[in-house]
Amino acid sequence: MATDIRVALAGNPNCGKTTLFNRITGQNGYVGNWPGVTVEKKEARLSSDKNVVVTDLPGIYSLSPYSPEEQVSRDYLMSGEPDVVVNVVDATNLERNLYLTLQVVETGLPVVIALNMADLVEKSGDKIDAGKLSQRLGAPVVMISALKGSGVDELLRTARQEAAKAGSVPAHRFDSAIEGVLDDIEKLVPAGVEEGKRRYYAVKLFERDELAAKAISLSPASAAKVEALVAQCEKDCDDDAESIITGERYALIAHIMDECVKKAPAKMSTSEKIDRIVTNRILGLPIFLAVMFGVYYLAISTFGTAGTDWVNDNLFGEGWELFGAAMPSVPDVVTGWLEAAGASAMVTSLVVDGVVAGVGAVLGFIPQMVVLFILLSFLEDCGYMARVAFVMDRVFRRFGLSGKSFIPMLVSTGCGVPGVLATKTIENEKDRRMTVMTTTFIPCGAKLPIIALLMGALVGTSDATWIAPLFYFLGVVAVIVSGIMLKKTKLFAGRPTPFVMELPSYHFPSIRSWALHVWERVSAYIKKAFTIIFASTVVVWFLSNFGTAGWEGGSGAFGFLPDMEGVPEEFTDYSVLAMLGGAIAWIFAPLGFDSWQATAMSVTGLVAKENVVATAASLLHIADAGETDPSLWAAFAGMFSTMGGIMAFGAFNLLCAPCFAAMGTIRAQMNSAKWTAIALGYECGFAWVVGLMINQFYLLAQGVVSVWTVVAVAFAALILFQVFRPMPKGAWDDEPAAAAATA
Amino acid sequence: MKSLKDVAVGQSATIAKLHGEGALRRHLMDMGLIKGTTVTVVKVAPLGDPVEITVRGYELSIRKEEAAHVEVL
Numbered sequence: 001m002a003t004d005i006r007v008a009l010a011g012n013p014n015c016g017k018t019t020l021f022n023r024i025t026g027q028n029g030y031v032g033n034w035p036g037v038t039v040e041k042k043e044a045r046l047s048s049d050k051n052v053v054v055t056d057l058p059g060i061y062s063l064s065p066y067s068p069e070e071q072v073s074r075d076y077l078m079s080g081e082p083d084v085v086v087n088v089v090d091a092t093n094l095e096r097n098l099y100l101t102l103q104v105v106e107t108g109l110p111v112v113i114a115l116n117m118a119d120l121v122e123k124s125g126d127k128i129d130a131g132k133l134s135q136r137l138g139a140p141v142v143m144i145s146a147l148k149g150s151g152v153d154e155l156l157r158t159a160r161q162e163a164a165k166a167g168s169v170p171a172h173r174f175d176s177a178i179e180g181v182l183d184d185i186e187k188l189v190p191a192g193v194e195e196g197k198r199r200y201y202a203v204k205l206f207e208r209d210e211l212a213a214k215a216i217s218l219s220p221a222s223a224a225k226v227e228a229l230v231a232q233c234e235k236d237c238d239d240d241a242e243s244i245i246t247g248e249r250y251a252l253i254a255h256i257m258d259e260c261v262k263k264a265p266a267k268m269s270t271s272e273k274i275d276r277i278v279t280n281r282i283l284g285l286p287i288f289l290a291v292m293f294g295v296y297y298l299a300i301s302t303f304g305t306a307g308t309d310w311v312n313d314n315l316f317g318e319g320w321e322l323f324g325a326a327m328p329s330v331p332d333v334v335t336g337w338l339e340a341a342g343a344s345a346m347v348t349s350l351v352v353d354g355v356v357a358g359v360g361a362v363l364g365f366i367p368q369m370v371v372l373f374i375l376l377s378f379l380e381d382c383g384y385m386a387r388v389a390f391v392m393d394r395v396f397r398r399f400g401l402s403g404k405s406f407i408p409m410l411v412s413t414g415c416g417v418p419g420v421l422a423t424k425t426i427e428n429e430k431d432r433r434m435t436v437m438t439t440t441f442i443p444c445g446a447k448l449p450i451i452a453l454l455m456g457a458l459v460g461t462s463d464a465t466w467i468a469p470l471f472y473f474l475g476v477v478a479v480i481v482s483g484i485m486l487k488k489t490k491l492f493a494g495r496p497t498p499f500v501m502e503l504p505s506y507h508f509p510s511i512r513s514w515a516l517h518v519w520e521r522v523s524a525y526i527k528k529a530f531t532i533i534f535a536s537t538v539v540v541w542f543l544s545n546f547g548t549a550g551w552e553g554g555s556g557a558f559g560f561l562p563d564m565e566g567v568p569e570e571f572t573d574y575s576v577l578a579m580l581g582g583a584i585a586w587i588f589a590p591l592g593f594d595s596w597q598a599t600a601m602s603v604t605g606l607v608a609k610e611n612v613v614a615t616a617a618s619l620l621h622i623a624d625a626g627e628t629d630p631s632l633w634a635a636f637a638g639m640f641s642t643m644g645g646i647m648a649f650g651a652f653n654l655l656c657a658p659c660f661a662a663m664g665t666i667r668a669q670m671n672s673a674k675w676t677a678i679a680l681g682y683e684c685g686f687a688w689v690v691g692l693m694i695n696q697f698y699l700l701a702q703g704v705v706s707v708w709t710v711v712a713v714a715f716a717a718l719i720l721f722q723v724f725r726p727m728p729k730g731a732w733d734d735e736p737a738a739a740a741a742t743a
Numbered sequence: 744m745k746s747l748k749d750v751a752v753g754q755s756a757t758i759a760k761l762h763g764e765g766a767l768r769r770h771l772m773d774m775g776l777i778k779g780t781t782v783t784v785v786k787v788a789p790l791g792d793p794v795e796i797t798v799r800g801y802e803l804s805i806r807k808e809e810a811a812h813v814e815v816l
Contacts, residue, residue, distance in 0.1 A: 061770075061773045061774060062769075062773035064769050064770075064773060066765070066766040066769055066770065067766070093800060093801045094800075095775070095799045095800055096774070096775050096799050096800070096801055099773065099775065239778070242768075242769060242772065243761065243772065243777065243778065246772040246773070246777050247777050247778060247779075250775060250777055250780075250799075271802075272802075275795075275802070279786065279788065279789075279795065280786075280789075281786065281787060281788075281789050282789070284788065284789035285789045285790075386804075389804075390788055390793060390795065390804045391788055391789055391790070393788065393792070393793055393804075393806070394788060394790035394791065394792045394793070395790065397806075498766075498767045498770065498806070498809050499793060499804070499805070499806045499809070500767075500770055500771060500774060500803065500804070500805050500806075500809055501803070501804045501805075502774070502801065502802070502803055502804075503795060503801075503802040503803065503804050505801075
């Protein structure tokens, strides 16, 4: 067997790297995290040659030591693993892209430069001399279009040829004064470092890059000599080392640009024209609101809901028609099979009421979610979301988040699992953690039936259009209040994160990448349906159908209740679930819902929010009742003594830790047990407090006062204090350390 | 000291010096904001912050707070 060839894909964000990766590998890759950090690692084999493994490095602007993305990229490049680096360069933004290229070439690895979007450059009238560029950079240059696929075969052929080479000594040179110092430093690089990499380390040592010095175990004596050389050079140039090198790089790039690029007279690009309107000072916000309204109108009110209703009412409900022929629904088909196979009532109950009903409830959300993610992924991939961050940053910074936190929150309105995953695009770790903690406060698709049920119970109709927005509003307020409060705690203290963000040119995303993006998100949800929801429905079914026959005339034996002799209609009252719910109901008593049913519903809601309504129907003995069924509303409202209890129940269930799947995703994203515990603990605690305040203040308005009223007032005061007190003194004292740890 | 923050919309300026330290300073440099570079302030976001600038042929969004670290001539 031939040994694998390992190709590393490197490039700036938005350079078309991911489009190229998807094109050359198909999509059957491995997606995971780089060790020790929350940075995504993607790896896949070429679809045309299984011996070639392609690793997609994170999109980066530089190989500086400051951000985790840049660190993993550096470490991987210097690890000796990749045989060749394909540096994807956005030809329409050549000057800035070449900045990374120079650093990649400096690694001494064989490099091929993929000049992406070369067709767009030609269309604009500019001319790039690829031959000369290749000569100046000391690496082959291939013009490609990742979107259309042109030049990709030649790129792969060239990469293969280069991979066979041992590497090269970087060809480009800086100003002679700096080169003299770099030569001296290079002599101090330990002898063990191979020829091609010496230049890279010399430059890094010049920049006072401590990670690089550690990587080659530079002796203290050499380090002192390097420091003396650098300090002298800084004095001579009247500038600091990092600035000197950055300046040299950009100066060199300016030379290269002069030689290799013939620019057509500048005219306003389409992107600029679009932005004149879209991020316009006056029109920016209205356009943003209109776009968001459009997305949700399509996903929630029209197409998406039509699909969801069809799945719920037909596929899993009454059956459907195909070309005039009546087709039975899934539960009917499954029941038929089980009867034909002679299954017992217990097995039929488990499969039909437990598994099919549970998974069906989840699958019903898929049409809605697909439409939502198609639209959101398009907005993200075409470049509009960067503008949203630009327009909204001011708002989000107020409560300690950046404009980039907005995207995960939008995705969370569909499902929290892809929402939490979408936090990957937030560079700063504190911001990312804060967004993970708060994003699931936004009501997801699975919480909508709960809202509908509450609406029915509160006002007797599920069409009261003002209640659903009220719960979204509650979610948004929870995010804002939490952001402001947490920002003032030790965990998140620190200067607001810098927001220096490229606004990429608008472009129509490749259908393949777009579809893949949607699929990644939808599949995260489907996986949840078939694992966690599947398992949890079985458990809930077991808990609510098994129990002790403790009714009058019952045998007192433990078993499958519906099969027992003299079983009453309300057998779930004797189930294990009733017992467990009763045992912990005291927790929710101050919130106004201490019945074991309401407790059990909340607990199953922690497993999956989809379970709440189904649990209500089964616990209240209303078979097959949905959230729009008035009999369920009445029975549900009957569990509570006051309206305050109903509202508190709603608030708790909408705000508490999301389902198991989202908790699992939070765990994976936080990459730390401590932070997961903090996130989930905060969410549940906050939900409990909000529920407590709602119920107690409702009771207070009715003239009912208890010790819990005092507690609720105390919590309210505490929250108000934390929200309105000024940023604690000394919160920014950790500035240099925090800045260095983030980026 | 005149900083990038003080440059009016539609005006250009040449960078004289980068203040600040650590990650932010390096990031600004990596994005091409170095001594001698000409930048143009294109627009201000609807809510007054951040601003959009053109540098080295591309668009960059930067908060006024960070722009204050960039000294211009």
